[in-house]
Amino acid sequence: MDNHIKPKRIAILASGNGTNAQQIAEYFAGRNDVVVDSVIYNKKDAYVATRAKNLGLQSFYMTRRDFMESDKVPALLSERGVDYLILAGFLLLVPENLLRAFPDRIVNIHPALLPKYGGKGMYGHHVHEAVVANHEKETGITIHVVDHRYDCGTTLFQARCVVYPNDSADDVSARIHLLEKDFFPPVIDAYITGRPMPVQQHILL
Secondary structure, three states: OOOOOOOEEEEEEEOOOOHHHHHHHHHHOOOOOEEEEEEEEOOOOOOHHHHHHHHOOEEEEOOHHHHHOOOHHHHHHHHOOOOEEEEOOOOOOOOHHHHHHOOOOEEEEEOOOOOOOOOOOOOOHHHHHHHHHOOOOEEEEEEEEOOOOOOOOOEEEEEEEEOOOOOOHHHHHHHHHHHHHHHHHHHHHHHHHOOOOOOOEEEOO
């Protein structure tokens, strides 16, 4: 690779535990073409801040007001030269100023096969509980570009897994976490670098 080529810089937006954020950071560690620049989080006690510190990443706490009623976040990202935003358990609707600053450069993962089980309030365990309650035979993950609506942007990738008749929401959650670990980082990589996307899969877990 030409050392003069500027690396693509990622900022991860998160609200909670930060498992996906850590997996993304570890996936890109040591790369010189894609760099995880920082983590921005909106819940003061979110464990993702601890994960960022342990990984040697800069992290920044921003309130809901900072995101929704000011230009603090776009200004910070511009100052740091960030090229792409990755949502990893980020629960706020992305504000218009970020959508304008990063057109088609914000990527999210959703723990269901969109358009099913998307929209406001449908995140984490709420999704898995709904999947079980409705006796779905399969579920999965959807990785998509973010637009101005919850869970409605262009789909980049889906991976599926079986839902068994006696499954609990916890059982489903465990399978979804495995899919997230296996596919979220390489799909981000493919989207940013232009490499081939992973093959969309149906996994018997």
